[in-house]
Amino acid sequence: MQSTQRFAFVWLALELGAKSDISGLILFVMGIPVLLISLPIGVMSDHMNRRTLLMVSQIGALVITTVVAVMVTTEIMTINWAIIGSFIAGIFIAIGSPVRSAIVPTVVPRDKLVGAIAVNTIGNNLGLMIGPATAGPAIAIWGIEGAFWIQALLNLFGFFALIKLQLMGLSQSDAICQAIQDAALRLREPKRLAAEMAKLEADPVDRAEMLAVINFKER
Numbered sequence: 001m002q003s004t005q006r007f008a009f010v011w012l013a014l015e016l017g018a019k020s021d022i023s024g025l026i027l028f029v030m031g032i033p034v035l036l037i038s039l040p041i042g043v044m045s046d047h048m049n050r051r052t053l054l055m056v057s058q059i060g061a062l063v064i065t066t067v068v069a070v071m072v073t074t075e076i077m078t079i080n081w082a083i084i085g086s087f088i089a090g091i092f093i094a095i096g097s098p099v100r101s102a103i104v105p106t107v108v109p110r111d112k113l114v115g116a117i118a119v120n121t122i123g124n125n126l127g128l129m130i131g132p133a134t135a136g137p138a139i140a141i142w143g144i145e146g147a148f149w150i151q152a153l154l155n156l157f158g159f160f161a162l163i164k165l166q167l168m169g170l171s172q173s174d175a176i177c178q179a180i181q182d183a184a185l186r187l188r189e190p191k192r193l194a195a196e197m198a199k200l201e202a203d204p205v206d207r208a209e210m211l212a213v214i215n216f217k218e219r
Contacts, residue, residue: 003127022083030087033087038094055159069145069148069149
């Protein structure tokens with residue numbers, strides 16, 4: 001979807017009569033939010049509901065693609081509006097991209113995590129190739145406005161898919177907290193063992209019973 005969006009905005013700029021430098025500017029503007037907010041969003045995804053962040057990204061992408069499609073269809077789109085639209089689209093790309101990568105461990109069971117990560121990576125790479133390859137024929141058949149309407153429709157389908165998304169497992173921050181708690185419990189175990197041994201040393205009868213059990217196990 002992201003590669004299709006980039007391709008469509010560049011094509012839109014060319015249809016509006018822009019030169020190649022404006023097309024490059026649109027791609028640059030779309031990438032600015034990724035540079036500025038992807039890292040903070042990645043941190044937020046460890047402390048917030050990831051499905052909520054994905055919903056924000058999906059709804060935002062749906063709104064901006066619909067608005068652009070309407071403006072192109074009604075022939076009120078301009079180069080300046082295309083640049084602004086690409087920047088807003090980039091914001092929602094920057095919100096969704098890190099969360100989609102981080103959400104994998106909370107969507108699949110732990111024993112299938114490696115395969116899920118591999119499938120996710122393959123899907124992202126295929127999207128980079130399939131997006132422009134499908135956007136070109138779509139523009140040829142339905143025009144540039146058709147490409148944006150198709151994107152809006154796909155974003156709508158994605159929104160309904162997210163509604164049914166069920167998260168499982170722990171987020172990264174929860175997993176870290178769990179690991180710290182487990183480590184703390186392990187640190188307490190030697191103290192408890194030492195306390196029990198001290199009791200055994202203080203009671204000769206219990207100490208003799210413990211030695212007898214140890215000797216029995218060694219046999």
